[in-house]
Amino acid sequence: MHDSIESSTPLTPGHCHRARRLAGAGLAACLLLFSTTTAAWDGRAEKQVFEMEEYTTVGGETIAPVRIGWEAYGELNEAKDNVILITHFFSGTSHAAGRYAEDDAAPGYWDAIIGPGKPLDTDEYYVIASDTLVNLNAHDPNVTTTGPATTNPETGAPWGTDFPLVTIRDFVEVQKALLESQGIERLHAVMGASMGALQAYEWASAYPDQVERLIPVIGGGETDPWLLATLSAWAAPIRLDPNWNEGDYYAGEPPLDGLRESLKLVTLDANHWQWANATFDRSWADEDADPTRELEARYAIEQTLDDIAASRAELADANHLLYLVKANQAFITGHGESLAEGLARIEAPTLILYSEDDLVFAPPGIRRTAELIEADGTEVELVALEGNRGHLDGVVAIDQADDRIRAFLAE
Amino acid sequence: MHDSIESSTPLTPGHCHRARRLAGAGLAACLLLFSTTTAAWDGRAEKQVFEMEEYTTVGGETIAPVRIGWEAYGELNEAKDNVILITHFFSGTSHAAGRYAEDDAAPGYWDAIIGPGKPLDTDEYYVIASDTLVNLNAHDPNVTTTGPATTNPETGAPWGTDFPLVTIRDFVEVQKALLESQGIERLHAVMGASMGALQAYEWASAYPDQVERLIPVIGGGETDPWLLATLSAWAAPIRLDPNWNEGDYYAGEPPLDGLRESLKLVTLDANHWQWANATFDRSWADEDADPTRELEARYAIEQTLDDIAASRAELADANHLLYLVKANQAFITGHGESLAEGLARIEAPTLILYSEDDLVFAPPGIRRTAELIEADGTEVELVALEGNRGHLDGVVAIDQADDRIRAFLAE
Missing domain, CATH: 3.40.50.1820 (Alpha/Beta hydrolase fold, catalytic domain)
Known part of the structure; x- marks a missing residue:
C-alpha cells in the first residue's frame, strides 16, 4: 500500500484523501507519506x-x-x-x-x-x-x-x-x-x-x-x-601585496599571495586553540625538511592552513574581501x-x-x-x-x- | 644616629660592626641600614x-x-x-x-x-x-x-x-x-x-x-x-613585502610595511578582546574621514595599533623577527x-x-x-x-x- 502510494505522482492532499478511502491502513500511510512526500525537496541545489x-x-x-x-x-x-x-x-x-x-x-x-x-x-x-x-x-x-x-x-x-x-x-x-x-x-x-x-x-x-x-x-x-581590529588584520596582507596596486589589478596579476594570507588569518581567527591543538601536533610538513634547520621549511599545521587558503583564494577576489x-x-x-x-x-x-x-x-x-x-x-x-x-x-x-x-x- | 650612619659612605658590614660598638641603638640601626643601604641600586640602568x-x-x-x-x-x-x-x-x-x-x-x-x-x-x-x-x-x-x-x-x-x-x-x-x-x-x-x-x-x-x-x-x-600557526601568521606580512627580497634588503629599503603589519599582529594576539573592548569604542581615527564611506578611512583602534606598530618597527629588523x-x-x-x-x-x-x-x-x-x-x-x-x-x-x-x-x- 505504502509503496503504491509513493509511486503515484504528483502527490497532493487529494491523493491522500483518496488513499484513505481506498484502504483501511490509508491514514497512517498518508501521514507517513506527507513526512516523506515525493514532493519533498530531493537535496538537489540549483543556483x-x-x-x-x-x-x-x-x-x-x-x-x-x-x-x-x-x-x-x-x-x-x-x-x-x-x-x-x-x-x-x-x-x-x-x-x-x-x-x-x-x-x-x-x-x-x-x-x-x-x-x-x-x-x-x-x-x-x-x-x-x-x-x-x-x-x-x-x-x-x-x-x-x-x-x-x-x-x-x-x-x-x-x-x-x-x-x-x-x-x-x-x-x-x-x-x-x-x-x-x-x-x-x-x-x-x-x-x-x-x-x-x-x-x-x-x-x-x-x-x-x-x-x-x-x-x-x-x-x-x-x-x-x-x-574592528581583527577585520583590519584580515585586510592587511592584501594591501601588502604589490599586485593589489590600490585595487587596480583586473588587467594584470591578482594579488593572490596577499589574498591567501588574508584567508589564512580568517581560518585561524574563526577557529580556536582547542581545535588546533586537538587536530595537529608538531609534525613537519615534509619529513625531509626540518623546520628547525631551514628558514623555508614548515610544520604540518602551517602547510594545511596554507593549502586551505590557497584553495579558497582561487575562487575569491581580493577587493571583495576588502569591501566585506x-x-x-x-x-x-x-x-x-x-x-x-x-x-x-x-x-x-x-x-x-x-x-x-x-x-x-x-x-x-x-x-x-x-x-x-x-x-x-x-x-x-x-x-x-x-x-x-x-x-x-x-x-x-x-x-x-x-x-x-x-x-x-x-x- | 640613623642619619649619621646613612651619611657615612661607603658602607660595608665593617661599618655596621663599628656602629654597633659605638652606640647602644646600633644593632637596630644596622638592620635598618642594610635593608635601605646607600649601596642600594639607584634605579639607573646601564647597558x-x-x-x-x-x-x-x-x-x-x-x-x-x-x-x-x-x-x-x-x-x-x-x-x-x-x-x-x-x-x-x-x-x-x-x-x-x-x-x-x-x-x-x-x-x-x-x-x-x-x-x-x-x-x-x-x-x-x-x-x-x-x-x-x-x-x-x-x-x-x-x-x-x-x-x-x-x-x-x-x-x-x-x-x-x-x-x-x-x-x-x-x-x-x-x-x-x-x-x-x-x-x-x-x-x-x-x-x-x-x-x-x-x-x-x-x-x-x-x-x-x-x-x-x-x-x-x-x-x-x-x-x-x-x-606554531600564530607565529607563522606573524612572519607572513614581512614575506609579502617586496622590499623583504628573500631577506636580502640591507643595501636597500627595509620591508617596513610588512614589519609594521607583523608587529600589529603581535600586539593584537598578545592582548585580548577584554582589553580591546574596554579600551576602545567605535570612534573613527579622524572625525572628518568616515570609515563607512571611504575605503582608506579607519577606526581609532586601527590607527592606534598602526601607530604602536610603526613606532616599534623603527627599532626592529624584519629578518630578526623571522628568526625569532x-x-x-x-x-x-x-x-x-x-x-x-x-x-x-x-x-x-x-x-x-x-x-x-x-x-x-x-x-x-x-x-x-x-x-x-x-x-x-x-x-x-x-x-x-x-x-x-x-x-x-x-x-x-x-x-x-x-x-x-x-x-x-x-x-
Missing part, C-alpha cells in the same frame, strides 16, 4: 540569478545592474508565509544546503539542519538563501555577485575600487527585492551565522513587521573594537548612533546561538545584544553551543541545536 | 656588552663574534650565589628594570617587581638580564644583539639569511657564557615571560644543578600547534623528541604564573607542563594572573603576584 536593473545604496550611490545568485529548498506555499531566509557568513555563499551534483564533495554548509524532516524542514518551509553583494567568492562558478570584480557596463571594465562601499543594510535591501520578486512579504524566520547574524539583526530591526522569528548565530548586534571587511566593520544594528535603539526596534522572538569560546564575536557583546533586544519585553533565548572550533562551531556544529531550532520555529 | 670571539650553535654552525647587551641591578655578592637571571620575551630586550636616564618615558618592563624592597629585591639579589641572539630590536641603541642584521666580519656585509638558525637553547648557552664571564655558576632563580619562560624552562632542564628556582611566566614547556619566529616554533623543552623527558630533567622548585585568557600560550599546555615537571616529585605551584590583557598580563600586571614571588624566592 538561480536575481537581477535588479539598478540599486541605490543606503549611502546614495547607484549600482546598475545588480545581479545576485540564490537558491531555495522546499516549496513556497500559496499563502507565501512559510519562508525562512538564510543569510551567509563572511566567506560563505548562498549554498546553505544540498548538492549541485550527486558527486559533490560536500553539501551546503548548513545541510545538517536544512532538509526533509530536519529542523528547517523543507517539507514545511521554503528555505531561501542568496549571495550578498561583494561576495568573497566572486570567481566561484556557483556564485553570482556584484562588486569590484564585476564589469561596470558603463565603462566595460571591472568596477574596481570605484564600486561604492556597501553595508550589511544594503545586503538586506537586495535580499528584500529578491523576496518581493517572488511575492514574499513576510519571513517566518531569518537565520544566519556570523556576518549572516548581522544581516538577520538588521532585517529584524529595519523591518520588524515582516520578520516573525530571528535566529542570529555566532554574531552580535554590532562590530566591537576587537573585531568595510561592511562588517561598519555594522551596528539600525546603522544609527545607538545600538540600544537599533535593537529596540526588533519585535521578533529571538533565539541567539553563540559560543563562549568565540574569538571573533566576544561573548559579552552577544549577551549585551540579548539584553538590549529583551529590554522592551521582546522574547530572547540565548543558547551556548559546545565544541572545539570556537566561532566556527556555529557553522560546523549547528546540529547540536536541532531540537531548540525546531521548537522555536514551531512556536 | 653593557658581552662578547664571545666565536660561538657554535646547537645546530653546529659558527657565529664569530657574538655580542649581546646586558644590564644588572643590585650587587653580586662574594659567594656569587644571589643571582636572578631574567630572560626576555619575543619583542623584549634586556631592559627589565630601571631607567637609562632620569627623563626616560618608562622604566624597564618588570620594574614593578625589580628594585630595592621589591620582590626581586636588588638589596639582596643581583638581577641580570641579557639581550638574546637575533633580538627583534636590532636598531635600538640600547640593544646589542647578533643576528642577520649584524655585519659578518668575514664578508664585511650583514649576515642576512646566511645567519644560522638559532634556538632557545642557543639563547641559554650565550647567557651561560655571559654568567661564567662573571664567575657565576648557579642561579638563585631564572624568571622570564613568554619567550622568556621558554628560556627559563630550557635553563632548568639543561642545567638542573645550576638552577635553584624556576619562575616561568605566561609560557609552556613547548610551542603547541596553535602557536623560527626559534619559538622550534621550542620543546630539552630539544628532544619528548616533552615529558625534557621537563622531567627539571629539579628546581617551580612557580608558574599564567593567564586563563592567554591567546598565545593556551592554558591546557601550561597545566600539562606543570604536571610533567611535577611527575617525579619536583615542587610546582601554578598561579593564575588576573586582568584584561590576556597573555600580556604576565608583563604589565605582574605586580599582582608580588607576595607569591617574594615568598618563593625566600623559600
Whole structure:
C-alpha cells in the first residue's frame, strides 16, 4: 500500500484523501507519506540569478545592474508565509544546503539542519538563501555577485575600487527585492551565522513587521573594537601585496599571495586553540625538511592552513574581501548612533546561538545584544553551543541545536 | 644616629660592626641600614656588552663574534650565589628594570617587581638580564644583539639569511657564557615571560644543578600547534613585502610595511578582546574621514595599533623577527623528541604564573607542563594572573603576584 502510494505522482492532499478511502491502513500511510512526500525537496541545489536593473545604496550611490545568485529548498506555499531566509557568513555563499551534483564533495554548509524532516524542514518551509553583494567568492562558478570584480557596463571594465562601499543594510535591501520578486512579504524566520547574524539583526530591526522569528548565530548586534581590529588584520596582507596596486589589478596579476594570507588569518581567527591543538601536533610538513634547520621549511599545521587558503583564494577576489571587511566593520544594528535603539526596534522572538569560546564575536557583546533586544519585553533565548572550533562551531556544529531550532520555529 | 650612619659612605658590614660598638641603638640601626643601604641600586640602568670571539650553535654552525647587551641591578655578592637571571620575551630586550636616564618615558618592563624592597629585591639579589641572539630590536641603541642584521666580519656585509638558525637553547648557552664571564655558576632563580619562560624552562632542564628556582611566566614547556600557526601568521606580512627580497634588503629599503603589519599582529594576539573592548569604542581615527564611506578611512583602534606598530618597527629588523619566529616554533623543552623527558630533567622548585585568557600560550599546555615537571616529585605551584590583557598580563600586571614571588624566592 505504502509503496503504491509513493509511486503515484504528483502527490497532493487529494491523493491522500483518496488513499484513505481506498484502504483501511490509508491514514497512517498518508501521514507517513506527507513526512516523506515525493514532493519533498530531493537535496538537489540549483543556483538561480536575481537581477535588479539598478540599486541605490543606503549611502546614495547607484549600482546598475545588480545581479545576485540564490537558491531555495522546499516549496513556497500559496499563502507565501512559510519562508525562512538564510543569510551567509563572511566567506560563505548562498549554498546553505544540498548538492549541485550527486558527486559533490560536500553539501551546503548548513545541510545538517536544512532538509526533509530536519529542523528547517523543507517539507514545511521554503528555505531561501542568496549571495550578498561583494561576495568573497566572486570567481566561484556557483556564485553570482556584484562588486569590484564585476564589469561596470558603463565603462566595460571591472568596477574596481570605484564600486561604492556597501553595508550589511544594503545586503538586506537586495535580499528584500529578491523576496518581493517572488511575492514574499513576510519571513517566518531569518537565520544566519556570523556576518549572516548581522544581516538577520538588521532585517529584524529595519523591518520588524515582516520578520516573525530571528535566529542570529555566532554574531552580535554590532562590530566591537576587537573585531574592528581583527577585520583590519584580515585586510592587511592584501594591501601588502604589490599586485593589489590600490585595487587596480583586473588587467594584470591578482594579488593572490596577499589574498591567501588574508584567508589564512580568517581560518585561524574563526577557529580556536582547542581545535588546533586537538587536530595537529608538531609534525613537519615534509619529513625531509626540518623546520628547525631551514628558514623555508614548515610544520604540518602551517602547510594545511596554507593549502586551505590557497584553495579558497582561487575562487575569491581580493577587493571583495576588502569591501566585506568595510561592511562588517561598519555594522551596528539600525546603522544609527545607538545600538540600544537599533535593537529596540526588533519585535521578533529571538533565539541567539553563540559560543563562549568565540574569538571573533566576544561573548559579552552577544549577551549585551540579548539584553538590549529583551529590554522592551521582546522574547530572547540565548543558547551556548559546545565544541572545539570556537566561532566556527556555529557553522560546523549547528546540529547540536536541532531540537531548540525546531521548537522555536514551531512556536 | 640613623642619619649619621646613612651619611657615612661607603658602607660595608665593617661599618655596621663599628656602629654597633659605638652606640647602644646600633644593632637596630644596622638592620635598618642594610635593608635601605646607600649601596642600594639607584634605579639607573646601564647597558653593557658581552662578547664571545666565536660561538657554535646547537645546530653546529659558527657565529664569530657574538655580542649581546646586558644590564644588572643590585650587587653580586662574594659567594656569587644571589643571582636572578631574567630572560626576555619575543619583542623584549634586556631592559627589565630601571631607567637609562632620569627623563626616560618608562622604566624597564618588570620594574614593578625589580628594585630595592621589591620582590626581586636588588638589596639582596643581583638581577641580570641579557639581550638574546637575533633580538627583534636590532636598531635600538640600547640593544646589542647578533643576528642577520649584524655585519659578518668575514664578508664585511650583514649576515642576512646566511645567519644560522638559532634556538632557545642557543639563547641559554650565550647567557651561560655571559654568567661564567662573571664567575657565576648557579642561579638563585631564572624568571622570564613568554619567550622568556621558554628560556627559563630550557635553563632548568639543561642545567638542573645550576638552577635553584624556576619562575616561568605566561609560557609552556613547548610551542603547541596553535602557536606554531600564530607565529607563522606573524612572519607572513614581512614575506609579502617586496622590499623583504628573500631577506636580502640591507643595501636597500627595509620591508617596513610588512614589519609594521607583523608587529600589529603581535600586539593584537598578545592582548585580548577584554582589553580591546574596554579600551576602545567605535570612534573613527579622524572625525572628518568616515570609515563607512571611504575605503582608506579607519577606526581609532586601527590607527592606534598602526601607530604602536610603526613606532616599534623603527627599532626592529624584519629578518630578526623571522628568526625569532623560527626559534619559538622550534621550542620543546630539552630539544628532544619528548616533552615529558625534557621537563622531567627539571629539579628546581617551580612557580608558574599564567593567564586563563592567554591567546598565545593556551592554558591546557601550561597545566600539562606543570604536571610533567611535577611527575617525579619536583615542587610546582601554578598561579593564575588576573586582568584584561590576556597573555600580556604576565608583563604589565605582574605586580599582582608580588607576595607569591617574594615568598618563593625566600623559600
